[in-house]
Amino acid sequence: MAAVLAVSATVGPGVAACGSSESSAGGKPTLTWYINPDGGGSDPTKKGQAQIAKECTDAAGGKYAIRVQLLPNSASDQRQQLLRRLAAGDSGIDLMSIDPVFVAEFAEAKFLAPVPHDMVAGFTADTVKAAVEGATWKGNLVAVPFWANTQLLWYRKSVAKAAGLDMSQPVTWAQLIKAAQSQKKTIGVQASRYEGYVVWINALIAGAGGQIVENPGATADQLKLGLETPAGKEAASVIQQVASTGVGGPALSSTTETESLNLFSGSDTSGFLVNWPYTWAALPTNGVKFIDDIGWAKYPETVAGKPSQPPFGGIELGVGAFSKHPDLAYDAAKCITSPAHQKLYMLGTGNPAANKTVYDDPAIKKQLPMAALIRQSLDSAAPRPQSQYYGDISTGLQREFSPPDSVNPNSTPAAATDLITSVLKGNALL
Amino acid sequence: MTTLADDTGRETAPPHQRASKARLSDRARAERALGWKLAGPAFIIMLAVTAYPIINALWLSLYNYRLTDPGARSFVFLRNYVVILTDSLWWAAVGITVIITLVTVAVEFVLGMALAMVMNKIVIPRRSLRTIILIPYAIITVVSAFSWKYAFAVDSGYANHWLHTATFGAFPVTYDWFGGTWSSLAIICLSEIWKTTPFMSLLLLAGLAQVDSALDEAAKVDGATFWQRLYKVTLPNMKAAIMVALLFRTLDAFRIFDNVFIMTGGSQNTSTVSLVAYNQTISRAEIGMGSAVSVLLFLMVVGICVVFVKSFKVDLAQVKGD
Numbered sequence: 001m002a003a004v005l006a007v008s009a010t011v012g013p014g015v016a017a018c019g020s021s022e023s024s025a026g027g028k029p030t031l032t033w034y035i036n037p038d039g040g041g042s043d044p045t046k047k048g049q050a051q052i053a054k055e056c057t058d059a060a061g062g063k064y065a066i067r068v069q070l071l072p073n074s075a076s077d078q079r080q081q082l083l084r085r086l087a088a089g090d091s092g093i094d095l096m097s098i099d100p101v102f103v104a105e106f107a108e109a110k111f112l113a114p115v116p117h118d119m120v121a122g123f124t125a126d127t128v129k130a131a132v133e134g135a136t137w138k139g140n141l142v143a144v145p146f147w148a149n150t151q152l153l154w155y156r157k158s159v160a161k162a163a164g165l166d167m168s169q170p171v172t173w174a175q176l177i178k179a180a181q182s183q184k185k186t187i188g189v190q191a192s193r194y195e196g197y198v199v200w201i202n203a204l205i206a207g208a209g210g211q212i213v214e215n216p217g218a219t220a221d222q223l224k225l226g227l228e229t230p231a232g233k234e235a236a237s238v239i240q241q242v243a244s245t246g247v248g249g250p251a252l253s254s255t256t257e258t259e260s261l262n263l264f265s266g267s268d269t270s271g272f273l274v275n276w277p278y279t280w281a282a283l284p285t286n287g288v289k290f291i292d293d294i295g296w297a298k299y300p301e302t303v304a305g306k307p308s309q310p311p312f313g314g315i316e317l318g319v320g321a322f323s324k325h326p327d328l329a330y331d332a333a334k335c336i337t338s339p340a341h342q343k344l345y346m347l348g349t350g351n352p353a354a355n356k357t358v359y360d361d362p363a364i365k366k367q368l369p370m371a372a373l374i375r376q377s378l379d380s381a382a383p384r385p386q387s388q389y390y391g392d393i394s395t396g397l398q399r400e401f402s403p404p405d406s407v408n409p410n411s412t413p414a415a416a417t418d419l420i421t422s423v424l425k426g427n428a429l430l
Numbered sequence: 431m432t433t434l435a436d437d438t439g440r441e442t443a444p445p446h447q448r449a450s451k452a453r454l455s456d457r458a459r460a461e462r463a464l465g466w467k468l469a470g471p472a473f474i475i476m477l478a479v480t481a482y483p484i485i486n487a488l489w490l491s492l493y494n495y496r497l498t499d500p501g502a503r504s505f506v507f508l509r510n511y512v513v514i515l516t517d518s519l520w521w522a523a524v525g526i527t528v529i530i531t532l533v534t535v536a537v538e539f540v541l542g543m544a545l546a547m548v549m550n551k552i553v554i555p556r557r558s559l560r561t562i563i564l565i566p567y568a569i570i571t572v573v574s575a576f577s578w579k580y581a582f583a584v585d586s587g588y589a590n591h592w593l594h595t596a597t598f599g600a601f602p603v604t605y606d607w608f609g610g611t612w613s614s615l616a617i618i619c620l621s622e623i624w625k626t627t628p629f630m631s632l633l634l635l636a637g638l639a640q641v642d643s644a645l646d647e648a649a650k651v652d653g654a655t656f657w658q659r660l661y662k663v664t665l666p667n668m669k670a671a672i673m674v675a676l677l678f679r680t681l682d683a684f685r686i687f688d689n690v691f692i693m694t695g696g697s698q699n700t701s702t703v704s705l706v707a708y709n710q711t712i713s714r715a716e717i718g719m720g721s722a723v724s725v726l727l728f729l730m731v732v733g734i735c736v737v738f739v740k741s742f743k744v745d746l747a748q749v750k751g752d
Contacts, residue, residue: 080712087497087715109498193697250604251584253697262585388498392714402697403609426494426509429517429719430709 029325030065031332033095036078036315039281039349042068047348049097049336056335064328066095075099075195079391086111086320093320094329095336098143100134100316101195101384101394104217107137108388113319113326115141119334126339128378130312131354137386138217142318144333145354147345149313150377151203152370153297154264154273156290159183170308172301173204173238176272180247185271187247188260191239193402196256198384198394199311200274201401204235206309206382207302212393213385220389220424227413234302236401236409243405247271253403261286274299276313277374281350296370298377309382314354352378395430396420484728491722497715510722520706520723524730527702530615531683534622538679539672541623542630549631550638560632567628575692578621582607611699618689618700626682630675637671638664673742680734685727703727 033053040048053066071078079102085093086106098106106112115123123144124132131145153171160167163179180187190196202212210231214224226232242248249255249263257275264273265286273279283291299310317336319329335341342353343361352374358364359375368374387393400416401407422428454462491510495503514520549559566574582589584606593601607613641664649659665672687704694700696709707727711720 076713083498083715084712105498111498193695249584251606251609253606254583254608259585395709395713398697426506426719427513429514429519429706429723430714 028062028064029328030067031094031323031325031329032067032069032092033332033336034069034071034082034093034097036071036075036097036099037073038345038351042070047344049345051348052336052341052345055341056332059335060332064325064332066332071097075101076391079105082106083109083111086322089322090320091322091324094323094325095332096318096320097146097315098318100131100312100314101386101390103135103143103316103318104137104386105388105390106318107142111318111321112142113321113323113329115144115319116327116330119330122334123337126356127354128356128375128381130378130381130383131314131316133386134312134314134383135316143316144318144330144337146315146317146337147342147351148354148378148381149276149311149352150374150381151199151274151276151299151311152279152373152377153300154188154275154279155295155297156185156270156272157293157295159185159271160295167295167297170298170301172304174241174304176300177241177245177247180271181245183271185247186249186263186269187242187271188255188263188273188275189242189248189252190256190260190274191243191248191252191402191404192254192256192259193398194256195394195398197401198397199313201235201239201397202384203299203309203311203382204238204302205231207299207306208232208234209303209306210235211382211385212397213387216386218387220426223387223389223421223424225393225417225420227417229413231302232413233409236407236412238302239401239404239407240409243403243407248404252405277352277368277370278350280368280370296373298373307380309380310377312378312381312383314351389424392423392430393420396423399430487721487724487728490717491725493718495716495718497717503718506718510719511726513719514722514726519701520703522699523701523703523706526615526700527684527686527704530619530622530686530702531680533619534626534683535676535679537619537623538627538630539676541627542634542675545627545631546634546638549635560635563628563631565628566625569625571625571688572692574621574625575689578617578624578689579608579693582617608694608698614694614698614700618686618693621689621693622683622686626679630679633675633678634668634671637668637675640671641667669742670744673738673744677735677738680738681731684731684734703730 033049035042035049035053038048040046040050042050044050044054050068053068057065071081078097078099082093082096082098082102083106086109103112120141123135123141127145128148131148132141135141135143135145153176155167157167160179163183165171165175165179176187179185190200205212205226208231210229211226214226215222218224243252249259249269251259255263260273260275261279261282264270264275264279265283265288267288267290270290283294288294299308301308317333319326319333323329337354339353339355339358342355343358343364345351346353346358346364347367350368352371353359356375359371364371384390385393396419397416400412400419406412419428419430423430492505492507493503494506494510545563549556549563552559581587584590584604589607590601590603590605593605594603605613607617645663645667646659649663654662685704686702687708690696690700690702690705691708696702696705701709703723704727707720707723709720710716710723714720
């Protein structure tokens with residue numbers, strides 16, 4: 001085992017890195033773009049990142065060609081693959097699609113090539129604030145905002161009406177739990193032991209006016225956590241109520257986006273759901289017949305009267321520090337993130353653009369009737385903590401907050417603080 | 431496998447080899463040199479791919495070293511080991527690993543023995559039967575883990591519906607198997623048993639085939655019952671095969687990773703030692719801490735080997751007939 005692990009940790013990335021080529025047959029440089037799987041996969045006709053890669057190759061007029069490489073499905077696995085390759089100095093990574101939460105770790109480890117000064121203004125113009133924040137580390141833009149994600153509250157109009165909820169006004173988690181309980185329906189949330197659970201925890205804490213990391217960018221022994229605060233307790237209390245009332249469904253502890261969407265797709269269980277905008281395109285595919293009965297509203301409030309801060313996700317484009325063509329890669333990034341391509345991507349995959357001007361496009365408004373709400377949610381979205389140790393913070397939270405029915409507002413935030421603090425100081429395993 | 435299982439010592443070393451220990455003849459010396467020349471390259475490759483990573487892991491385990499922060503690498507001597515051995519997570523993982531190992535190996539041994547005896551008795555479709563029995567073992571562990579996970583999942587699984595029907599509605603359709611430690615472990619063990627019992631039965635079948643049927647018949651004539659013949663004749667005569675089968679499976683089971691990783695990811699307190707090593711080394715990129723966990727796992731595996739070889743009192747080198 002020791003041997004196997006040591007090999008995979010030290011030799012593995014180097015060996016695996018041989019796959020990328022520097023130049024194609026015609027002599028022009030080939031840029032390799034590691035993409036997260038989207039609706040388009042690696043098919044250049046399906047309006048995903050692969051199609052954008054092809055269009056940008058054509059637009060480059062022979063300056064470069066972009067080749068896509070698919071990353072694994074989950075955000076954690078994507079991080080692992082990129083991190084292992086970059087730690088081995090893989091020059092085959094020219095461009096990569098990174099979850100915003102890992103930008104800090106990659107930037108701190110100097111895995112990202114610096115953004116050319118003259119391009120910063122172009123990359124941040126008209127871009128939603130959270131996406132720019134997610135691509136910024138210690139005051140410098142280190143990646144290029146590509147698309148920006150946020151969660152909405154999806155609901156059955158009939159269920160909300162029967163429970164007497166006025167959905168034109170902001171609703172709280174407490175109201176939703178009560179409504180779901182009275183109607184014997186479910187609230188789809190993500191509480192499996194994975195990154196999606198931290199998305200929920202972070203949104204709950206931010207909604208109560210708190211933050212998980214109080215001093216972003218601090219070193220391991222200086223890092224201060226904001227879990228043992230009234231906001232941390234409010235968040236834990238919401239999770240406790242969802243778990244103890246059973247409104248989270250029968251298998252809350254293994255519910256990811258997929259399971260929560262399934263709960264919302266079943267006509268007898270479906271009540272409420274917090275999920276990303278892909279839900280809108282996924283519901284008909286899931287065979288849902290009651291599309292007309294589905295409404296959307298802003299993410300629920302943790303504390304009544306305090307505006308909610310919806311989750312923030314999406315993808316930032318990074319240029320590999322070991323790339324042989326960083327200047328060409330940034331040229332390509334400019335093409336990939338152009339408003340026209342963001343629009344194409346939003347229409348093709350349902351993933352919302354980071355550029356605000358895209359939302360005014362009539363085609364977008366027609367296909368995504370909730371586009372205005374998405375943009376409004378993005379403006380008030382709270383990113384997950386920015387820290388080079390985000391992976392440890394997230395895993396520690398997942399461990400202490402799992403299973404959700406064991407969450408106790410008086411002990412869980414304290415236990416999570418203890419665990420994460422000692423892990424970061426090298427005094428505990430994770 | 432049959433050569434390994436041959437414990438009768440029929441092929442003892444020729445007398446001249448034993449005498450040569452004292453003084454090597456020219457021919458023996460030349461043979462030895464040729465032996466080194468022939469096996470040397472393979473030996474060097476083995477050193478490069480096994481000894482080097484093991485020693486490297488030992489070395490790294492003395493450091494505080496995070497792959498994303500190579501600048502902060504510092505020598506901490508045995509601190510990583512102290513942290514691990516005083517962490518309750520480690521001991522919980524060891525406990526879970528031991529439970530999984532004991533349960534799966536015990537059940538697999540009994541089932542595997544039964545299957546081996548059936549295969550040993552059946553003459554006509556023996557070859558096809560062996561092939562059919564091996565099918566689960568041929569399935570990639572990750573794939574089998576996914577199929578068991580989906581079978582017992584609340585939303586897409588069929589197992590709950592079957593149990594619901596079989597118990598006339600007493601079993602709840604929405605039972606969450608992966609919502610508790612013991613129910614999760616049950617599925618993890620079941621899938622492990624389903625997948626590796628064939629391997630166990632094949633190893634045991636090889637041993638069973640070595641048992642002289644005349645012994646069994648003689649015992650039968652003397653009026654021994656089935657169980658007496660099993661305990662007094664069959665099992666003692668296939669001791670080496672049993673040891674090899676149990677040792678291989680115990681080592682495998684102790685390093686269990688795929689099933690747990692896919693089904694629970696270590697939640698519900700189902701982390702095993704390998705998963706702890708994976709989390710430190712791969713997820714957290716804490717090469718130092720991860721290497722220390724791996725070294726401890728390696729030491730435990732070596733310990734298991736020693737205990738097996740000592741307690742079975744079987745000399746594998748002799749078994750091979752060298």
